[in-house]
Amino acid sequence: MAVVSDITQVNLNGLILKNPILTASGTYGYADEYNEFIDVSNLGAVVTKAITLNPRAGNKHIRIIETKAGMINSIGLENVGIDKFLESKIPVLKNNNIEYIMNIAGATLDEYVKLAKICNDNRIKAIELNVSCPNVKSGCLEFGVDESALFELVSKVREKYRGFLIVKLTPNVTSIEKTASAAERAGADAISAINTLKGASIKIEFINGKFKKTVVQGGYSGAGIKPAAISAVMRIKSAVNIPVIGIGGIETLEDVLEFFAAGAEAVQIGTANFTHPEIAQQLVVELSDYIKKSGFKNLDELKKELRA
Ligand SMILES: Cc1cc2nc3c(=O)[nH]c(=O)nc-3n(C[C@H](O)[C@H](O)[C@H](O)COP(=O)(O)O)c2cc1C
Incomplete structure (x- = not known):
C-alpha cells in the first residue's frame, strides 16, 4: 500500500483525520476482522458497528437481501455490548493504530445518556449517534424522525x-434540513448522512398451485441510494454550518468527488465493503494520486475548486 501524505488530511471542526475516507457503521465490523488481511490504519477512520448498552443478538430469520443496485439489511443491531467492546475490541484498534469512531444506539433516552457517559469516562475521542436505524422495533429511529425528540436527545x-x-x-423524514438543524442547535460537532432508506422485498414463489411470499423489510443501501444521499447532503449543507460526512452508495473516486462537490467534508464507504473489502484503502490512494496529478496543493484546495 502506498504511503499517504498529509495532502489528504482533513480537519472536521477540530477532529483531525489523516484522510477523509472512512468506513460506515455496520459494514466493517469492529475492524479487527479486516485488519488481519488489510492495513486498516491507512483509513481516515473506521466507524464501528452500533454499540448498545447490553449485547444484542440481532434479528432472527432473513437478514440480508441482495437487490440490483445494493442490498436490504435487517440485522437488528447485533453487537457485543459496550463492556465487551471496551474490554476486547478497543485494545485491538489501539494496538494497530486504527483511528475509530464509535457508533452508539439506544432504545431509550436514558440508554443513550448512559452510553454517552461511559464513552466520556473512557475518553472515547469521537462518537457517532445512530438515531436512524430502520430495522429495530423501537428506539433509535423515533429520535431521528422527530425534530424535538432529536434536539432533546442530542442535548442530553x-x-x-x-x-x-x-x-x-x-x-x-420529510425535512432533513430540520433534523440537521436540531442536531446542530443541540451541540453536535458534525452530521453524517445518510443511514439506510426504508426498503422491502417480497420473494414470490408459486408452489403446488399456491403463492408463497417471503417478505423482508429493512434498510436499503448501496449504489441505488447515492442520488438520495447526494440530495440529502446538499440540503443538510444548506441548513447547518457544521461539517457533513456523506454516506450512501459510494463505490468509486468519482462518487467521492461528487459528495465533496455536494458539500461533504469526508465520506463513509458502506455496502461496497462487502463486495470489495479493500475498496476504502484503494480510494485513499486514488484520492491522494488524483490531488497530486491534478496539481492541487491539498484536499482543501481540491474541494474549493470543486465547489467554485
Ligand atoms: C449490513 C449493514 C449494517 C448496518 N449497520 C449499521 C449500524 O449498526 N449503525 C449505523 O449507524 N448504520 C448502519 N448501517 C448503515 C450504514 O452505515 C450506511 O449508513 C448505509 O448503508 C448507507 O451507506 P452505503 O450505501 O454505502 O452502504 C448498516 C448498513 C448495512 C448495509
Missing part, C-alpha cells in the same frame, strides 16, 4: 460527552 448526550459528537441522520 452533549451534557455527558465532551468528545467529538457526530449525529447520523435518517433520510426517512
Whole structure:
C-alpha cells in the first residue's frame, strides 16, 4: 500500500483525520476482522458497528437481501455490548493504530445518556449517534424522525460527552434540513448522512398451485441510494454550518468527488465493503494520486475548486 501524505488530511471542526475516507457503521465490523488481511490504519477512520448498552443478538430469520443496485439489511443491531467492546475490541484498534469512531444506539433516552457517559469516562475521542436505524422495533429511529425528540436527545448526550459528537441522520423524514438543524442547535460537532432508506422485498414463489411470499423489510443501501444521499447532503449543507460526512452508495473516486462537490467534508464507504473489502484503502490512494496529478496543493484546495 502506498504511503499517504498529509495532502489528504482533513480537519472536521477540530477532529483531525489523516484522510477523509472512512468506513460506515455496520459494514466493517469492529475492524479487527479486516485488519488481519488489510492495513486498516491507512483509513481516515473506521466507524464501528452500533454499540448498545447490553449485547444484542440481532434479528432472527432473513437478514440480508441482495437487490440490483445494493442490498436490504435487517440485522437488528447485533453487537457485543459496550463492556465487551471496551474490554476486547478497543485494545485491538489501539494496538494497530486504527483511528475509530464509535457508533452508539439506544432504545431509550436514558440508554443513550448512559452510553454517552461511559464513552466520556473512557475518553472515547469521537462518537457517532445512530438515531436512524430502520430495522429495530423501537428506539433509535423515533429520535431521528422527530425534530424535538432529536434536539432533546442530542442535548442530553452533549451534557455527558465532551468528545467529538457526530449525529447520523435518517433520510426517512420529510425535512432533513430540520433534523440537521436540531442536531446542530443541540451541540453536535458534525452530521453524517445518510443511514439506510426504508426498503422491502417480497420473494414470490408459486408452489403446488399456491403463492408463497417471503417478505423482508429493512434498510436499503448501496449504489441505488447515492442520488438520495447526494440530495440529502446538499440540503443538510444548506441548513447547518457544521461539517457533513456523506454516506450512501459510494463505490468509486468519482462518487467521492461528487459528495465533496455536494458539500461533504469526508465520506463513509458502506455496502461496497462487502463486495470489495479493500475498496476504502484503494480510494485513499486514488484520492491522494488524483490531488497530486491534478496539481492541487491539498484536499482543501481540491474541494474549493470543486465547489467554485
Ligand atoms: C449490513 C449493514 C449494517 C448496518 N449497520 C449499521 C449500524 O449498526 N449503525 C449505523 O449507524 N448504520 C448502519 N448501517 C448503515 C450504514 O452505515 C450506511 O449508513 C448505509 O448503508 C448507507 O451507506 P452505503 O450505501 O454505502 O452502504 C448498516 C448498513 C448495512 C448495509
